[in-house]
Amino acid sequence: MSQFAINVLFVGASFALYIAIAIWAKAGSTKDFYVAGGGVHPVTNGMAIGADWMSAASFISMAGLIAAGGYANSTFLMGWTGGYVLLATLLAPYLRKFGKFTVPEFIGDRFYSKNARLVAVICLIVASVTYVIGQMAGAGVAFSRFLEVDATMGLIIAAIVVFFYSVLGGMKGITYTQVAQYCVLITAYTIPAVFISLELTGNPLPPLGLFSDHSESGMPLLAKLNEVITELGFNQYTADVDNKLNMVLFTLSLMIGTAGLPHVIIRFFTVPKVADARWSAGWALVFIALLYLTAPAVASMARLNLMTTIYPDGPTAEPIQYEDRPNWIKEWEVTGLIQFEDKNDDGRIQLYNDTESFAPTAQERGWEGNELEVNRDILVLANPEIANLPGWVIGLIAAGGLAAALSTAAGLLLAISSAISHDLIKGSINPRITEKGELLAARISMSVAIIVATYLGANPPGFAAQVVALAFGIAAASLFPALMMGIFSKRVNNKGAITGMLTGLAFTLVYIFIYKGWFFIPGTNNLADIPENYVLGISPLSIGAVGAIINFAVAFIVSNATEAPPKEIQELVESVRYPKGAGTAVDH
Amino acid sequence: MADDKSNAAAYWSANVRLIAGCLIVWALVSYGFAILLRPLLSGIPVGGTDLGFWFAQQGSILTFIGIIFFYAWKMNRLDEKFGLGE
16 A cells, blocks of 8 residues: 555544544534533543644644754743643633633623723734644645645645534534544654654653663764764754743743633633642643653654764765655655755765854865755654654554644634634624524634635744744733733732733734734744844744733733722632632523 | 631632742743753763753653642642632
8 A cells, every 4th residue: 555545544534533523522502612511521621631732833843843953942842831830720720710611701801891801802813823823834734745745735725624624513522522633643643752762772662762872872862963963063952052031931931821822721611620620730731741751752863863864874974865865855855845955966965054163074075055954844744754664653643743733723713713703792792692693603703714824824934833832922921911810919900901911912913023024924024033133132932921021010000000990800809719619611 | 707708818828828839849940950050950961961951851841740730639638628629
């Protein structure tokens, strides 16, 4: 059977499974559509959160970025797991006690203002759409490779699949489908990693293999990797970073963004009790950690395997002939995501870091520039092929990558559509809208979001994980501070929360747009997106943390200068703090 | 009613103290050991690199899981102790 047929078989079978589950648990009412009847066990819920959470960014893109950046990109690992500590301690139990459907609903009620709810809707839409752009970019890469088409075609196919997938289901369908998706994606991610770890280090557990000895050379794996890549002019994989301020802010931005993203918070409304909300956060992180502990191993091992593929006799010997390149390079060349240019016309592939300090060595070896461009988003998908694993493993990783992208895109689109149909239309514009009308509005807004995200996903403002990191910055700067202050302060009032959210959002967006282009439209940026141009070296990916601090500060100053919230609001804050009498998630 | 109020206040301040403790550990392993204090830990070797690198790629994640389960367990006991559970 050809590899193409195997891919189609795996992807097809996994989709048939999800659709079967979705039909079995079809959403009947608006309440089911949003919160799945409020009766989900913490372990099940944790697994669904895991699938919701681990998107194309975690599955497809993250290990590639770690492979390229080494230690410096550990920020993704810490940032996307550490946020769960904030969720479990600062938000989830109280929002569960509050017991409404959506994040803007809480903000609107706590800050007793329709305008606050409206501002929250805007923040939510901006953050979620940015996030979906990253998903579409990642799903596009996966589809283009496995269906053997170019990247744009892959993106369009991804958009169509996401459309049918999300518009038909609701939360209830999604909860059980996502349990299935979690199982598919975690198996797909770990199986190749186990094989590769075993091959390189003799240890079947990738997280242990990462810190074990490289079987062939007897050196520690990471030391071996450092040796190979420094010979080719790259920085040491484990090298420390100079700009620690940026690294701290980036990690912080991802962590608080995690706790501010509506599609994750929404999940905590689906557990029966406040205590279960706390356990759910813990279980979610356990399931997430299975992938996040494997990812750094995948990153370093894939980087080493890539280097040994190109330099089979070691980095100081000659690289392989282009004619003799392995099949996987040929296949990825079709998608345009690997590009080769024989700059010195010697027929060999020179892959190295083309910097000034390496120039003398390059000249000595007769090299005239790096000749192989490898898109970082392909590393995980190409990983089994690089390691010569059997065809079914490649088919499995295709299914896993698509499960990751689709499950998150579906969760986000649900959050966007509920913000528009429930918070915007039912909450402000037309409170007497029928259930049917609300569902229709939800589906229309999903479709619009998919179209916008696909259009911008064709020229994404970075690799999938970087685009997603921008979304986290936006959520961190806008929603998280309002949610946290709503629970932990009785003094913050409507004016404080609204000005805080707006300044946090505006500050962060402007900083991002200056470097990444206005509304992410390519070519409209004012300054080149390079570290030399950043204020204090703070990258647009890290600015959300600063935006969040500004949000907190503005909200406190404005609240203290204006009147205290009314008594019933202070009582509402009191009641949110104690688990007693939580009841189930209720409509108005 | 007065008892209820002081009971609730005591519960809340116990919760806030517990959260503060959890967040100190949370910040220490990630921003501390893995980033800012890494140069200080560079003398402790772990599998071809140093302890700071291990915290950045594994240790912090494992600690985060520990923190959340500890918090959930401790809070459930507080809920019972103060009679505010469900």
